[in-house]
Amino acid sequence: MNVTIKTLGLAAAMTLAAAPAMAQEKLKIGLLLTLSGPSAILGQHARDGFQLAMKDLGGKLGGRDVEVIVVDDELKPDVAVTKVKGLLERDKVDFVVGPIFSNVAVATHKPIVDSKTFYISVNAGPSNLAGKSCNPYFFATSYQNDQNHEVLGKVAQDRGYKKVYLLAPNYQAGKDALAGFKRHYKGEVVEESYVPLNTLDFQSELAKIASMQPDAIFTFMPGGMGVNLVKQYRAAGLADRIPFLSAFTVDETNLPAQQDAAIGMLSGSNWAPNLDTPENKKFVAAYEAAYNTVPASYAMHAYDAALLIDSALKATGGKTDDKDALRAAIQKADFKSLRGDFKFGANGFPIQDFYLVKAAKRSDGKLETEVVEKVFDDYTDAYAKECAATN
Amino acid sequence: MTATFFAIQALNGLQFGLILFLIAAGLTLVFGVMDFINLAHGVQYMVGAYLVAAFSAWTGSFGWGLLLALPTALAFGLLLEVLIFRHLYDRDHLDQVLATFGVILFLNQGVKFVWGAAPLSVPVPEILSGSVEIMDGLLYPVYRIAIIAAGLLVAALLYVVVSHTRVGMLVRAGATNAPMVSALGVNIRRLFMIVFGFGAMLAGFAGAMVAPILSVQPGMGDNILILAFVVIVIGGIGSIRGAFLAALLIGLVDTLGRSFAPNLLRLVLDPSAASQTGRAIAPMLIYIFMAAVLFFRPSGLFPVKR
Numbered sequence: 238m239n240v241t242i243k244t245l246g247l248a249a250a251m252t253l254a255a256a257p258a259m260a261q262e263k264l265k266i267g268l269l270l271t272l273s274g275p276s277a278i279l280g281q282h283a284r285d286g287f288q289l290a291m292k293d294l295g296g297k298l299g300g301r302d303v304e305v306i307v308v309d310d311e312l313k314p315d316v317a318v319t320k321v322k323g324l325l326e327r328d329k330v331d332f333v334v335g336p337i338f339s340n341v342a343v344a345t346h347k348p349i350v351d352s353k354t355f356y357i358s359v360n361a362g363p364s365n366l367a368g369k370s371c372n373p374y375f376f377a378t379s380y381q382n383d384q385n386h387e388v389l390g391k392v393a394q395d396r397g398y399k400k401v402y403l404l405a406p407n408y409q410a411g412k413d414a415l416a417g418f419k420r421h422y423k424g425e426v427v428e429e430s431y432v433p434l435n436t437l438d439f440q441s442e443l444a445k446i447a448s449m450q451p452d453a454i455f456t457f458m459p460g461g462m463g464v465n466l467v468k469q470y471r472a473a474g475l476a477d478r479i480p481f482l483s484a485f486t487v488d489e490t491n492l493p494a495q496q497d498a499a500i501g502m503l504s505g506s507n508w509a510p511n512l513d514t515p516e517n518k519k520f521v522a523a524y525e526a527a528y529n530t531v532p533a534s535y536a537m538h539a540y541d542a543a544l545l546i547d548s549a550l551k552a553t554g555g556k557t558d559d560k561d562a563l564r565a566a567i568q569k570a571d572f573k574s575l576r577g578d579f580k581f582g583a584n585g586f587p588i589q590d591f592y593l594v595k596a597a598k599r600s601d602g603k604l605e606t607e608v609v610e611k612v613f614d615d616y617t618d619a620y621a622k623e624c625a626a627t628n
Numbered sequence: 629m630t631a632t633f634f635a636i637q638a639l640n641g642l643q644f645g646l647i648l649f650l651i652a653a654g655l656t657l658v659f660g661v662m663d664f665i666n667l668a669h670g671v672q673y674m675v676g677a678y679l680v681a682a683f684s685a686w687t688g689s690f691g692w693g694l695l696l697a698l699p700t701a702l703a704f705g706l707l708l709e710v711l712i713f714r715h716l717y718d719r720d721h722l723d724q725v726l727a728t729f730g731v732i733l734f735l736n737q738g739v740k741f742v743w744g745a746a747p748l749s750v751p752v753p754e755i756l757s758g759s760v761e762i763m764d765g766l767l768y769p770v771y772r773i774a775i776i777a778a779g780l781l782v783a784a785l786l787y788v789v790v791s792h793t794r795v796g797m798l799v800r801a802g803a804t805n806a807p808m809v810s811a812l813g814v815n816i817r818r819l820f821m822i823v824f825g826f827g828a829m830l831a832g833f834a835g836a837m838v839a840p841i842l843s844v845q846p847g848m849g850d851n852i853l854i855l856a857f858v859v860i861v862i863g864g865i866g867s868i869r870g871a872f873l874a875a876l877l878i879g880l881v882d883t884l885g886r887s888f889a890p891n892l893l894r895l896v897l898d899p900s901a902a903s904q905t906g907r908a909i910a911p912m913l914i915y916i917f918m919a920a921v922l923f924f925r926p927s928g929l930f931p932v933k934r
Contacts, residue, residue: 275747275845302906407907428890431907435851437842440772441640443885447766448633463845469841472759474767494749494843 241377241395252398264301264557266546267324269317269335269345270359272309276460278490279337280309283359284529286536287334290543293523298329298543299550310336314344321345325352331557332357334542335341337535339363339410349574350374353560355567357545359538363412367586368423376585378574379534379542380507381618382410385484388505388591388612389455393422393482398452400427402479404442404466405457414457414484420619427451437465443473453480463487464494471498487596489533492604499596499604505612507587508537508576509594510605516574531605537575548572579616588617629913632763633768638880638889639762643772645860645879646779650834651852652859653786653825660803660866660932662820664717665724667808668708670853676701676832677839677848678739681748690753690840697836698829709821717820717886732850740846747843760806775837782830783872799823803932858914862921864928873929878914885913 270280270288284307297303308329310317317336324330325348334357336342342361349356350372356376358366366372367381368596384495393401403418403426405411415429430442446454458466463486470476481487481502489510492499508530510521520540524532545567552566553559570581574589582588589615594606655669679700684693712731716724752771761765790796798819801809810816835849842848859878863870890906897905921929 429903433911437645438850439642441637441887444633444636444763444766445639445887447763448630450765461845464747464749465843472767472769474759474761474765478765494747 262302264298264303264550264555265328265330265332266298266303266305267321267328267333267335268305268307268331269310269321269324269341270307271312271331271337271341272307273595274312276312276337279360279533282490283335283337283539286532286539287359287543289520289527289536290540292527294543294547295598298547299553299555301550301555306330309342310338310345312338312341314340314493317341317345317443318348321348324355326622330354332546334539334546335359336361342366346370346372346375347549348599355563357542358406359542360535362586362618363572364620367584367618369624371584371624373585374560376545376567376581378545378585379515379538379587379618380589380591381586382413383420384613384616384618385505385506385621386414386455386457387420388593389482389484389503390418390420390422390588391454391612392503392505392593393418393453394424396453398422398424398480400425400451402449402451402454403429403456404428404446404454405431406434406436408434410459411457415455418455421472435608436462439466439469440473442556443469443475446479447473451479453482455482456486457484458486459489467491467495467502468498476501487606489605490535492596492606493530495596496604497598500513500558502596503609504594504596504606505591506594506606507589507591508534508535508606511607512576512592514575514577516573520575521583531603541572541574541576544572544574582617582621584618584621586618586621588615590614591616631790632886636763636766636768637884639768639776640763640882641883642876643776643879644883645876646776646783647834647838648852648855648859648879649872649875650779650782650837651831651869652856652863652875654830655856656863656866656868657803657823657862658797658827658870659860661799661806661823662717662802662808663695663806664713665721665728667725667728667853668735669827669856670849670851671732672701672705672708672828672831672849673734673835673852674739674844674846674849675704675735676835677750677842677844678743678748678835679704679748679832680744680836680839682816684750686750689873690750693750693838698833701836702825702829705832706825709824713824714817714821726800736846747845749843750839752840768879769841771840782833786868792888795819795822799802817922842849858918860928862918862928864930864932867928867930870928870930881917882914886910889913 251580268284270283271277274281308320324333332355337360339361342358346366358379360379361381362377362381364391366375400539401424403415405415468483484505487499487502487504487516513569521532524536548571549563550616553562557563568581578590590611593609593612595609596604597607598604651673657663658666676697679697680693683696687693693824716727756771758770762768778860790799798814802819806816858876860871863874888905889910893902893906
């Protein structure tokens with residue numbers, strides 16, 4: 238028995254030793270996403286978006302064959318760090334693409350950038366990584382976390398809402414969301430209500446909202462909380478009377494469960510499935526054909542991440558050894574983003590447009606968010622200045 | 629902050645309290661009669677919700693789903709009793725806690741395996757899908773009123789069964805002195821089994837009733853179990869009457885506390901400090917309330933006389 242194990246171990250070691258020599262030509266990309274638990278749907282959109290891009294690019298990035306290694310961070314920072322070490326040390330990946338959640342991004346940031354591997358976020362954009370702890374090896378094809386909330390704050394301000402009711406789960410991202418909203422909103426906040434994370438029954442909040450009669454409410458209720466809040470808000474008859482502004486609450490990952498209850502509700506985003514660019518139309522149609530659901534922004538960010546890597550490798554002739562040359566090529570962002578205008582700021586975060594979007598039913602009966610108006614043009618995040626100061 | 633607003637929040641508190649009562653009723657009997665700590669009681673609430681989701685999807689009607697889910701929840705409770713819990717009655721509390729905690733882990737993973745991790749939603753039954761306007765601009769779903777009615781009905785039925793039937797008498801006797809009941813020739817094991825099965829069914833009924841208004845997901849019974857323990861401790865272990873009163877009190881304290889604590893604090897603090905402190909205090913209120921009750925009545929509001 239012992240001999241067998243040793244032999245197997247030896248065989249495995251030899252295979253491992255042989256692998257780098259064989260795979261020298263293959264570009265390795267680690268996809269670090271949340272693929273299990275209640276938030277798995279977000280990671281699935283990102284994974285499917287990346288793989289769709291790989292298919293559209295003929296399985297190659299910058300002319301090189303690609304091996305994509307998908308790992309599940311389980312939305313646990315400690316698990317994510319262990320898996321990232323596997324990607325870096327065992328698989329020796331050239332890029333890490335992901336994650337969805339900011340706590341995972343913060344925990345995995347150091348091991349990845351310390352190993353001089355490029356880290357491309359497809360969603361998470363925590364303020365410290367955009368500001369003080371920005372790093373030349375970290376880029377985001379998404380946004381800085383506050384920005385979608387800022388869109389709604391600006392809209393509430395521009396529409397002249399005098400009294401707004403704010404509602405968020407009681408944890409860091411919830412507090413950041415309300416802070417982001419208040420960056421541009423200068424009117425009165427009648428209530429800043431925090432409910433325990435994973436609250437599912439909002440009936441007493443709804444009574445409070447109805448009694449305070451605000452001009453609008455703003456909320457950040459990701460996942461199952463958002464599904465319940467939207468349904469109960471509609472059932473309480475408030476949806477037609479008090480505008481419902483939200484971010485990461487009414488999007489294509491939640492709409493299949495929210496159904497008609499969400500129609501007309503406003504949200505902020507850097508993209509929407511109906512955004513009118515030829516590339517985007519092709520992407521949405523192909524995504525729906527392949528996965529039978531309307532893509533959410535996570536899928537778009539991941540698709541763009543693949544295009545970004547492809548463009549950078551084309552510029553370096555497929556080489557990844559010269560990190561400075563590769564970084565300069567990434568920084569150029571020489572690709573056609575699905576969302577239209579796109580360039581990187583000095584902190585590796587996009588300078589892009591933001592839109593007010595609205596949930597609507599398409600003629601084929603599926604729900605999606607649709608652009609109402611552009612709110613910010615070539616918008617830079619609020620933390621970019623702090624990054625420039627540290628570099 | 630009008631009287632109507634207070635009334636609505638009281639209604640919300642009442643509804644929450646009645647759901648808690650349905651869960652706590654079984655728990656308090658199992659704990660009081662059998663001296664058995666069943667942490668897996670919350671899981672039976674979750675199982676009830678999943679059963680009604682599965683059966684109403686299968687039959688296409690919530691009513692049939694509920695009718696099928698209840699006997700299944702009962703059978704499931706009995707199955708657990710025969711397979712696992714029966715072997716734990718004579719062991720000490722730590723063994724019971726460990727074993728029933730294992731059942732929680734097993735069943736949480738089990739529902740994930742069968743139904744997936746994504747939350748399921750159950751449509752509100754057609755005849756109860758309307759709503760009434762109870763306050764300027766706020767509609768109250770009829771279904772929630774139905775939950776209140778169903779909770780009160782079950783409470784009344786339990787009262788009749790426990791106070792005015794032979795089985796109820798044996799249950800009360802068992803709660804006071806189980807060895808004596810056994811010595812008088814009553815098959816105490818069978819009594820335990822019946823109590824356990826019906827406790828499981830009540831928890832399942834609570835899960836089934838909330839399924840249309842909350843999403844059905846793995847682990848949904850874990851938080852509510854803690855509250856159910858708070859309820860039976862306040863009410864007095866083994867007392868249905870105590871569980872009823874304590875459940876309503878907890879429901880009201882929690883709901884009203886969350887909505888009014890910040891406002892009351894505003895009288896003494898400036899608004900931003902009040903909202904921050906209110907937010908911190910509101911979730912603690914029920915535990916403060918429990919500590920206060922236990923200070924004055926260490927064995928709960930309606931202790932079973934021994």
